[in-house]
Amino acid sequence: MYILIITNSMDLTVDSIIHQFSDTVSFFRFNTDKFNDYEIKVTNEDTVISNTISNVSININDCHGVYYRKITLPDLQGFDAKYRNLMYKEMMAIIEGIAENAGKVALTRPSILKKADNKIVQIHVAKEVGFTVPPSLLTNSNNSAREFVASQESSIVKPISVGRINTSQTVNFIQTNIVKDTGYIEGLEFSPAYFQTYVEKDYEVRLTIVYGECFGVKVESSNNVDWRKKDAKVHYSKIKVPEDIEMKCYEMMDKLNIHFAAFDFIVNKQKYIFLELNANGQWQWLEEKLNLGISDKIVEYLTGEDKNEK
Structure with missing residues (x-):
C-alpha cells in the first residue's frame, strides 16, 4: 500500500x-x-x-x-x-x-481543511469548547475597524487567510502587526482584515497534535508581536500543556473533523489564550530542533499502523 x-x-x-x-x-x-x-x-x-x-x-x-x-x-x-x-x-x-x-485516511481532505482553517469558524468553535479568545473583529468596514482599535489599549492586525503576495520576482508574506494609528486604516471595503486586542505574553506555545498525540513547544521570542518575523531571536523548548487545554484542543479537532492541527497560544501569568489553529501547519523545523517525532506519528497514521487513537 x-x-x-x-x-x-x-x-x-x-x-x-x-x-x-x-x-x-x-x-x-x-x-x-x-x-x-x-x-x-x-x-x-x-x-x-x-x-x-x-x-x-x-x-x-x-x-x-x-x-x-x-x-x-x-x-x-x-x-x-x-x-x-x-x-x-x-x-x-x-x-x-x-x-x-x-x-482510507487523510491529512487532510481539502473540503475539511478549508472549513477548519477559516478564522470565523475557528473563533466560534474555540469559544464553544471554552478557550479564552482575545476580543476580535473581522471586517471590511473602515469605521468599525477604527472604532474597535480606538476602544482598545493596543491592537494588532493580521490576515484573515494566507497573507501571501505574489509578484513576478518574489513571494512576500503579511504577518501580524501592531496598529499604531487609526489614520492608517483604509481600503478595507474590498480587502477585509482581522483585528484583535493585543495581549501581553510571558511566552507562546505551539501545540502540534497528530491523531491523539501532543507535541508542545514553548516559544520565547525577542519580538513581542509575532515570533515568525525574520528579525526575531527565538528560543524553543519542550513543554507539557495543562490537561484542560489539551482536552479542549481534542474537542475542537473533533468538531472540525481533523486529525492534525497546530495550535498557537499566548500564555500570560499561566493563562492560555487561543490565537489560532492551522490545520495544515508547518512542523518540521520544530521536530529537527527538539527531536519531537511528529513525522513518525504522521507516517504511522497514514499507513494504518497507529494504535493510539483518542
Missing part, C-alpha cells in the same frame, strides 16, 4: 519524510507545480496518476493514506492571460478531487 503525498517540488518537509521512511514505506509524490509532468486518468472505476519523468504510476485504489500538503500550481505566463484562471481552476478541480477520494 502507498502513501500519496500531494504537494510541490520545493516542499522540504516531504523531502525529509521520504528520506526517513522510504526503506519501509512506499510513497508516491505528486508535485502539483509540475502538473504537466504527470498523466492523470480518472474513469468510473479507477484513478491512475503516472509520473512521465520517472515512469512510476499509482492507482489510488492502492493508496492507504493521502497527505495533502502545500499546493502550488505551475507558472502559466506562457499562456494567454484570459485563459489562465480557467486553467488553474481545472487543475485544482483534478487535484482536490483526487485528494478527496484517495486513501
Whole structure:
C-alpha cells in the first residue's frame, strides 16, 4: 500500500519524510507545480496518476493514506492571460478531487481543511469548547475597524487567510502587526482584515497534535508581536500543556473533523489564550530542533499502523 503525498517540488518537509521512511514505506509524490509532468486518468472505476519523468504510476485504489500538503500550481505566463484562471481552476478541480477520494485516511481532505482553517469558524468553535479568545473583529468596514482599535489599549492586525503576495520576482508574506494609528486604516471595503486586542505574553506555545498525540513547544521570542518575523531571536523548548487545554484542543479537532492541527497560544501569568489553529501547519523545523517525532506519528497514521487513537 502507498502513501500519496500531494504537494510541490520545493516542499522540504516531504523531502525529509521520504528520506526517513522510504526503506519501509512506499510513497508516491505528486508535485502539483509540475502538473504537466504527470498523466492523470480518472474513469468510473479507477484513478491512475503516472509520473512521465520517472515512469512510476499509482492507482489510488492502492493508496492507504493521502497527505495533502502545500499546493502550488505551475507558472502559466506562457499562456494567454484570459485563459489562465480557467486553467488553474481545472487543475485544482483534478487535484482536490483526487485528494478527496484517495486513501482510507487523510491529512487532510481539502473540503475539511478549508472549513477548519477559516478564522470565523475557528473563533466560534474555540469559544464553544471554552478557550479564552482575545476580543476580535473581522471586517471590511473602515469605521468599525477604527472604532474597535480606538476602544482598545493596543491592537494588532493580521490576515484573515494566507497573507501571501505574489509578484513576478518574489513571494512576500503579511504577518501580524501592531496598529499604531487609526489614520492608517483604509481600503478595507474590498480587502477585509482581522483585528484583535493585543495581549501581553510571558511566552507562546505551539501545540502540534497528530491523531491523539501532543507535541508542545514553548516559544520565547525577542519580538513581542509575532515570533515568525525574520528579525526575531527565538528560543524553543519542550513543554507539557495543562490537561484542560489539551482536552479542549481534542474537542475542537473533533468538531472540525481533523486529525492534525497546530495550535498557537499566548500564555500570560499561566493563562492560555487561543490565537489560532492551522490545520495544515508547518512542523518540521520544530521536530529537527527538539527531536519531537511528529513525522513518525504522521507516517504511522497514514499507513494504518497507529494504535493510539483518542
